[in-house]
Amino acid sequence: AQSVSQHNHHVILSEAASLELGCNYSYGGTVNLFWYVQYPGQHLQLLLKYFSGDPLVKGIKGFEAEFIKSKFSFNLRKPSVQWSDTAEYFCAVNAQGTYKYIFGTGTRLKVLA
Amino acid sequence: NAGVTQTPKFRILKIGQSMTLQCAQDMNHNYMYWYRQDPGMGLKLIYYSVGAGITDKGEVPNGYNVSRSTTEDFPLRLELAAPSQTSVYFCASTPVSGRAGDTQYFGPGTRLTVL
Numbered sequence: 346a347q348s349v350s351q352h353n354h355h356v357i358l359s360e361a362a363s364l365e366l367g368c369n370y371s372y373g374g375t376v377n378l379f380w381y382v383q384y385p386g387q388h389l390q391l392l393l394k395y396f397s398g399d400p401l402v403k404g405i406k407g408f409e410a411e412f413i414k415s416k417f418s419f420n421l422r423k424p425s426v427q428w429s430d431t432a433e434y435f436c437a438v439n440a441q442g443t444y445k446y447i448f449g450t451g452t453r454l455k456v457l458a
Numbered sequence: 459n460a461g462v463t464q465t466p467k468f469r470i471l472k473i474g475q476s477m478t479l480q481c482a483q484d485m486n487h488n489y490m491y492w493y494r495q496d497p498g499m500g501l502k503l504i505y506y507s508v509g510a511g512i513t514d515k516g517e518v519p520n521g522y523n524v525s526r527s528t529t530e531d532f533p534l535r536l537e538l539a540a541p542s543q544t545s546v547y548f549c550a551s552t553p554v555s556g557r558a559g560d561t562q563y564f565g566p567g568t569r570l571t572v573l
Contacts, residue, residue: 381562388567439560444508445516448500
């Protein structure tokens with residue numbers, strides 16, 4: 346069965362610090378990978394996604410993620426966080442050709458001004 | 459486009475009451491989903507639909523029912539509310555599941571409390 350692990354449940358950073366959130370998945374086949382963000386009081390929205398090609402993908406607001414197939418990982422990064430990045434971040438996996446999207450448990454990021 | 463809309467935004471139910479959470483999308487998406495989000499648990503799939511007239515169970519379907527009579531609408535029914543159903547419910551849709559890079563579009567959520 347597919348699963349997604351996000352090891353950091355809560356992260357607190359100061360503004361301008363660098364961010365890396367871990368995401369590992371278990372599935373042997375071809376996958377689509379996503380990071381979604383949920384700002385306080387808002388619904389989930391797509392941050393970035395990978396489905397083929399360059400394993401380094403860039404998303405909105407300066408975020409990027411790298412797909413490392415050998416490690417089954419899709420870690421999210423941002424060189425310099427801002428207070429407005431305070432949110433909950435979810436990694437999700439979709440096995441290509443299937444209906445199902447598996448979400449991780451989320452990482453709550455708090456950025457201190 | 460309004461995207462994915464959900465009503466109501468908030469609701470408090472008493473144990474044993476029933477209600478329907480409404481979800482609609484105007485993007486002509488085939489696939490629609492219902493998730494529940496509990497603190498520290500991520501999103502769990504309740505039911506999904508691949509098109510009008512076709513629905514199937516997800517990971518946590520007990521206590522819920524769905525129908526899909528049109529492409530646009532995908533209501534979720536709670537028949538006998540229980541405190542364990544206190545959660546935030548999200549509806550989502552995708553154009554076609556499984557295609558490369560299909561993004562899920564989420565509604566704003568319904569916060570349900572069962573007392």
